[in-house]
Amino acid sequence: MHSRLDACFATAREEGRSALIGxxxxxxxxxxxxxxxxxAMVAAGVDVVEVGLPxxxxxxxxxxxxxxxxxALRGGVSTADVLRTVEAVAETGAPTLVMTYWNPVDRYGPARFAADLAAAGGAGTITPDLPPEESGPWLAAAAEHGLDPVFLVAPSSSDERIKRVADICRGFVYAASLMGVTGARAEVGNAAAGLVGRVRAVSDLPVAVGLGVSSxxxxxRVASFADGVIVGSALVRVLLEARRRGAGESEALKDIGALAAELAAGVRGAVPASA
Structure with a gap:
């Protein structure tokens, strides 16, 4: 059975481009x-949305x-708010994932979280700190509710580890382009293209590259070798800067839409990788 993520990547492939994930x-x-x-990001050309669970x-x-x-945590954001966010974003038709550390899901209850995420229209989850060896309960809950579980590989991952992770992923494999924490960087790690190749050697799933893309x-450049381009910190920075300068919501939305449109042009080939 094909999921919404499968359909999204298939459409991008038919259009000869990578998918943009924000x-x-x-x-x-x-x-x-x-x-x-x-x-606003979806309206500007983002194909898939990752909703972070603070x-x-x-x-x-x-x-x-x-x-x-x-x-967000100081503002009292809750898991229920995250699910409401997923529901509102999924209404746009863009596949909507929750990016979350495992502890909040474990506290909420994996089976309950899967059921509630599916009911909200969510497409799946990205769980960066859930080891494949401990993922059995989540994989079962996700499968029961038609969710795609996405896991990460990194340049330091062994070939055996990459295969183990790819085998339990659905939707796509998240390839971290460099070691370390998230954040926009002047150069996306050179190991990214090699990592994508290593994943493709053991899996037919799309491979999306994240950590560092900001322009x-x-x-x-990433779209030239990956099936998906993931952008996080650069988009978040737009909202942080809007808040710092006291901008109103309409101005902040205009700014984030502008960056999303630029990134969408990049993955669609309208902007050269050497620009």
Missing amino acids: YLPAGFPTVDGAIAAMR YSDPTMDGPVIQDAADA AAQAA
């Missing part, structure tokens, strides 16, 4: 503000995402 944490600057920003111990997140997630030219 991340924002739920609840920042407010729950409704985050929903509006995510919907967590108090985000071991993989860089300072930009941490700042926004901390603000249309970088998006175009």
Whole structure:
């Protein structure tokens, strides 16, 4: 059975391009503000949305995402708010995933979380800190509710590890382009293309590259060798900067839409990788 992510990547492939995946944490600057920003991203050309579930111990997140997630937590964002965000974004037709550390799902109850995420129209989850060896209960819950579980591989992953992760993924494999925490960088790690090749040697799933993409030219470069381009920190930074300068919601939405449109042009080949 084909999922919404399968259909999304198939459509992008038919159009001769990569899929653009955009991340924002739920609840920042407010729950409704985050929903509006995510919907603006979709309107500007983002194909898949990752809704971040803010967590108090985000071991993989860089300072930009941490700042926004901390603000969301101080604002009282809850798992129920995250699910409401998923529902509002999924209404656009874009496949909508929750990016979450495992502890909040474990506390909520994996079976209950899967049921509630599916009921909200969610397409799946990305769980960066859930080891494949401990993923059995989540894989069962996700399968029962038609959700795609996405896991990460990194340049340091052995070939055996890559195969183990790819075998349990559905939808796509998340390839972290470099070691370390998330964050926009001047150059996306050179190991990314090699990592994509290593995944493709053991899996037919699409491979999406994240961690470091911040510009249309970088998006175009990654799109030249990956099936998906994931952008998080650069989009979050737009909302943080809007808040710092006291911009209103309409201005913040205009800004995030503009960046999403630039990135969409990059993955669609309208911007050269060397720009």
